[in-house]
Amino acid sequence: MSRESATRIALIYPELLGTYGDGGNATVLAQRLRWRGLPAEVIGVPAGEPVPAGCDIYLLGGGEDEPQVLAAEGLRRNSAIAHAVAQGAAVLAVCAGYQVIGASFPAGEGRIHDGLGLVDVETRRSFEQPVPPRAVGDIVVEPVPELELPLLLGYENHGGRTRALPNGHGRPLGIVRKGVGNGTPDHTDGVVDGRVIGTYLHGPVLAQNPALADLLLSWVHGWLPELAGPPETEVLRQARLHALDVHA
């Protein structure tokens, strides 16, 4: 599929879900299209505004507890994202955003809030006793082979633990080589279900993992012209792998 119109990238509630430089994911996607000579449009969706239907990629980022609850409440009011996904749109949800697209998540003094139910995962403070400490630090994930992606690099900072619902759809994004990720006994991070990806990796994740950015773009755009670089990314990836003593 190729087309004339711009690929539309919706950045959902950046004031609420943008704690970890998450707006960078939109910048990366748009630039990688433009550098290929393809038009791109980033649509910032301010909190409180209705989420536009008909975007190609929806991005949700990290946030503190109260903004996260507020974002989930806002997004539950209309089902624009779910409808778009049914029409073939992609979603990348990071950290608090990942928790929000699941079935439920905790906030504040441990109250459980409903998520969007876009993916079959649930988040709690912990599924074990004693409650483990907040997961903070560099994270490296080996993606599931079907995605044909190189190692995913990022940074994580979250208190919650996330697990798949019994008999749910989807599978993990990958196996954690360094860091915590979902924090479940299977040492996984994230979830992939169709064109919806949830992950604890920020950094922003697409800045450090251009292949993941191109995968999302190929899902909604079809065939993409080859794009080498930018060379700075490969330099960064090599420097990080070296610093973390992880071998590809």
Next chain:
Amino acid sequence: MSTPFPRRFSARTRAALAVEKLASSASRQLGRGSGEMIGGKLALRVSPEILSEVAAGQLVACVSGTNGKTTTTRLLARALGTLGPVRSNSGGANMAAGVLAALSKPPYDAAAALEVDEIWLPKVARQIQPRAVILLNISRDQLDRSNETRRIASLWRDLGAELPGATAIANADDPLVAWAAAGWSNQVWVSAGQNWTADAMVCPQCASLLHRNATGWWCGCGLARPEPLVSVTGPHELLWFGRHLTASIDLPGRVNLGNAAMAAAAAKLFGVEVEQALAAMTGLEDVQGRYQEVELGDSGTRGRLLLAKNPAGWVEMMELLNSTPTRPVIVDFNAQTADGRDPSWIWDVPFERLRGRRVLVTGGRKEDMSVRLAYAEIPHTVHPDAESAAAVLDEKIVDVVANYTAFRDILGRVAPVRTNS
């Protein structure tokens, strides 16, 4: 042996002060920094309540906030200096030990201008019972250390009840600060500006979205920007309790005039007239190396050192960079523990605004900065350190923007430019 400490201090506190003095001088002689931290830590162990004793009855003001603490404390110390000697933790050691080190130096009845870390403020202020507390701003900093800006606001708000005699000098433009200070018994509201609003979009009182326009912010629950008594109204102009006055200090930028206004408002509580305060602040040209010009190696290039350790700080520095001629800029970026190990915040900084300027990148995380600049389409070169970056330039002077440890490291390596020799 009699100690040189005032007799009003308890034996325990005199002993703690003696320990502090001993440890400080010993560690100074061993060449391990100023020795203030270790001395202060030991003294706090000997006498945990020591801060309340050494500060009792004195004219003490605290300064806290994410950005501008050190500068504002220096400005305040200068203003209070018009009244007599002032004790201050001018070295930037801003937790309990650093505050104690400042207060444990004679003269013991001198006024004090104390920089206090945001999270330590309640602990420290509860003991020393300051008469004035400057609350500058709250924004995200060191994401992996304290990621809840509202938690800091909440700590500050609760503190008000424990400081019945204190006045909050509070930035009315920052909703988190305004909500925190609203619970105090006395406030002087200052419009010091807020050019970084991303961390204050949600009402700290009711968690709904805040409304904003050019003149302020408000929420449906009733929380709104308080009417300020002091405002920064221009690059060199203040509205000061109803009258306009020209205000010029030597530190550059609107943000520093805001800091000066906050400091002057605090000094007013101690009886210092604003004209006196501003005059005393003039002449301060650098704060611990910030804004200072240094020789960058033997390249013959001078660097003006600028500190930017979080998105709010970078936006301030952009404003400053763009108010001076288009010099090359060296960006020196680390992500060590003291900086926060998570560098993702650089994606919140509008680096696109550096377009048209020659940009050189260095630091422990130069590769992260380089990717950020690549996506901002800012051509740049990457160098092992600031000095070798300067060496490829044929310039008299460049701006060097560094974050916390990068800044500290440069300052440790280079020599200041001698201006008055």
